[in-house]
Amino acid sequence: MGPRKTTTRERLITTAAELFRRQGYAQTGVNQIIQEANATSGSFYHFFPAKEDLLMAVVDHIAEVFEVEIFASAAERSDEPIEELFAILDLYRQHLADGGFSFTSPMAGLSAEVSENHPQVRARMAEIFAAWTSRIERLLRDAGNRLAPTVDRAAVAALVVCSMEGAVLGVRLNRSLRPFDAVVDQLRNYVGFLESQTAAVAAGPVTRRAVRPIPSQRADWRSW
Amino acid sequence: MGPRKTTTRERLITTAAELFRRQGYAQTGVNQIIQEANATSGSFYHFFPAKEDLLMAVVDHIAEVFEVEIFASAAERSDEPIEELFAILDLYRQHLADGGFSFTSPMAGLSAEVSENHPQVRARMAEIFAAWTSRIERLLRDAGNRLAPTVDRAAVAALVVCSMEGAVLGVRLNRSLRPFDAVVDQLRNYVGFLESQTAAVAAGPVTRRAVRPIPSQRADWRSW
Numbered sequence: 001m002g003p004r005k006t007t008t009r010e011r012l013i014t015t016a017a018e019l020f021r022r023q024g025y026a027q028t029g030v031n032q033i034i035q036e037a038n039a040t041s042g043s044f045y046h047f048f049p050a051k052e053d054l055l056m057a058v059v060d061h062i063a064e065v066f067e068v069e070i071f072a073s074a075a076e077r078s079d080e081p082i083e084e085l086f087a088i089l090d091l092y093r094q095h096l097a098d099g100g101f102s103f104t105s106p107m108a109g110l111s112a113e114v115s116e117n118h119p120q121v122r123a124r125m126a127e128i129f130a131a132w133t134s135r136i137e138r139l140l141r142d143a144g145n146r147l148a149p150t151v152d153r154a155a156v157a158a159l160v161v162c163s164m165e166g167a168v169l170g171v172r173l174n175r176s177l178r179p180f181d182a183v184v185d186q187l188r189n190y191v192g193f194l195e196s197q198t199a200a201v202a203a204g205p206v207t208r209r210a211v212r213p214i215p216s217q218r219a220d221w222r223s224w
Numbered sequence: 225m226g227p228r229k230t231t232t233r234e235r236l237i238t239t240a241a242e243l244f245r246r247q248g249y250a251q252t253g254v255n256q257i258i259q260e261a262n263a264t265s266g267s268f269y270h271f272f273p274a275k276e277d278l279l280m281a282v283v284d285h286i287a288e289v290f291e292v293e294i295f296a297s298a299a300e301r302s303d304e305p306i307e308e309l310f311a312i313l314d315l316y317r318q319h320l321a322d323g324g325f326s327f328t329s330p331m332a333g334l335s336a337e338v339s340e341n342h343p344q345v346r347a348r349m350a351e352i353f354a355a356w357t358s359r360i361e362r363l364l365r366d367a368g369n370r371l372a373p374t375v376d377r378a379a380v381a382a383l384v385v386c387s388m389e390g391a392v393l394g395v396r397l398n399r400s401l402r403p404f405d406a407v408v409d410q411l412r413n414y415v416g417f418l419e420s421q422t423a424a425v426a427a428g429p430v431t432r433r434a435v436r437p438i439p440s441q442r443a444d445w446r447s448w
Contacts, residue, residue, distance in 0.1 A: 024337050027250045112336050113248050115396050126397040158394070158406035163383055166390030170382070172339050173350040182382035186414075193417040 009047045011037040017058045025055060025113050055114065055121055063128045070095070071135060081142035082191060085160070088136070089184050092164060096171050096180060133161045147191075148198045156194070160187060233271045235261040241282045249279055249337050279338065279345055287352045294319070295359060305366035306415060309384065312360070313408050316388060320395050320404060357381045371415075372422045380418070384411060 006014075015037035019028040030051055034044050048054040074087035115122040137157035140147060147153075163183045170179030230238075239261035243252040254275055258268050272278040298311035339346040361381035364371060371377075387407045394403030 022340060024248060024250060026248060110336075111393060111397055112334075116246060122397060126399075129394060129397050152406075152409070155406040155410050158391075158403050159387055159410040162390030162394055162403060162407050163387035164390065165393050166386030166388065167382075169335060169389050170353060170386055173335055173346060173353050175350075179382050179386060182376075182379040183386050185376070186379050186383040190410075190414045190417070193414070193421075197417075 008037070008039050008043050012039055012044060012047060012054065013057050013061045016054050017061055020055070020058060020110060025110060052118060052121065055110075055118065056124060059110065059121060059124055059128070063131075066132075081139040082146060082195075085136060085139045085191075086184070086188065089160075089164060089187070093177065093180055093184070096168065097177060129161070133157045136160045145198060147194050151194050151197075156191075159190075163187065232261070232263050232267050236263055236268060236271060236278065237281050237285045240278050241285055244279070244282060244334060249334060276342060276345065279334075279342065280348060283334065283345060283348055283352070287355075290356075305363040306370065306419075309360060309363045309415075310408070310412065313384075313388060313411070317401065317404055317408070320392065321401060353385070357385045360384045369422060371418050375418050375421075380415075383414075387411065 012033060016028065016033050019033060019036070030041075030044060033039075033054070034041055044054075048057065070088055070091045074084050074091055078084035078087045111122070111125055115125070133154070134157070137153045140151070140153040140156055163186075164180075167180040167183040170183075171177055236257060240252065240257050243257060243260065254265075254268065257263075257278070258265055268278075272281065294312055294315045298308050298315055302308035302311045335346070335349055339349070357378070358381070361377045364375070364377040364380055387410075388404075391404040391407040394407075395401055
């Protein structure tokens with residue numbers, strides 16, 4: 001029991017999210033959703049005139065869950081951008097573990113099925129993908145001179161998000177968290193290289209390119 | 225027209241592969257496959273007693289296509305392991321471009337739909353995933369002392385395969401090759417770091433850990 005009663009609309013969305021995950025979108029009938037959500041067809045069509053409206057609401061719902069349980073939670077438990085980035089990955093890992101390896105991200109799970117036939121939903125998923133990438137990119141920017149100015153923050157963020165999404169596939173197929181852990185391990189190693197590059201530049205002429213370190217704006221950098 | 229006539233079995237498989245990609249597995253009826261493959265239901269059930277048998281054949285088929293068009297082709301056009309690794313990524317990129325952004329990998333596309341309800345197919349997909357990762361890992365091993373002995377080849381291979389698969393999702397959602405290109409760019413950068421680490425070790429005491437370079441077994445290392 002949550003702190004408040006869920007609304008019919010919320011029940012329809014969470015029920016559909018679970019059914020879409022298990023059976024796919026096309027295989028899930030409106031009647032099954034209505035029945036399992038303990039709703040009426042009147043209320044269903046009031047909230048969702050078309051089944052695609054519900055699909056869009058489900059995509060938004062899963063993105064919101066991620067926003068709260070992963071991104072906001074990572075920000076709370078970290079006071080340093082690079083640490084926050086890896087907290088995101090750690091919380092994502094927790095979701096995978098909790099889901100018994102059948103977890104799918106809002107994008108990876110539904111995108112294969114709906115991206116060709118539902119252009120509006122695909123566009124919304126692309127927005128979520130872009131928002132996640134921007135979020136990681138901002139953390140990398142916030143890291144300031146902990147990373148060299150030449151580091152392409154947007155591209156590193158794309159690597160983080162794509163490898164995270166691909167690792168979800170590996171986890172689901174292998175029923176093991178090992179692919180995810182290997183990916184995070186290597187991302188840590190890569191970010192470590194990007195940081196040591198800055199340190200090397202600060203320490204002396206190890207790289208050929210002349211990069212002047214920017215004075216630190218934060219005193220609380222912590223190593224992970 | 226190929227160099228030889230395709231068999232009915234082959235036509236059923238390639239037709240099903242395309243229909244599964246477009247519509248998903250569950251949404252594709254046996255009758256539609258038979259009709260579009262210009263076959264008979266007698267021949268269908270001769271080759272595939274159950275629809276799941278066809279699904280397994282489709283998964284194997286796509287893996288074979290990848291084997292020939294990506295892995296074997298990359299080996300042909302490269303005479304150096306690291307170069308071959310990036311040739312694989314480049315050929316994969318070509319597939320994405322040719323597929324008009326709707327391309328799905330044999331795993332990413334079907335896995336979300338079938339991995340929970342078809343354990344045998346999931347296991348087969350997991351084997352393919354593992355085979356791809358092993359292949360990349362072997363290339364990294366073949367790179368010998370171009371990479372430091374301390375580099376965890378299996379984990380780097382997992383990063384390559386996972387980020388490649390995740391990038392396919394990014395490409396499909398964004399209808400752009402940019403996510404894929406950003407990922408490859410960063411993987412090149414990472415491998416470059418792993419290589420420079422070895423160079424630094426060979427050049428002098430830059431890292432604290434003492435790593436003795438292994439004598440080169442190949443004289444034809446080329447930088448990319």
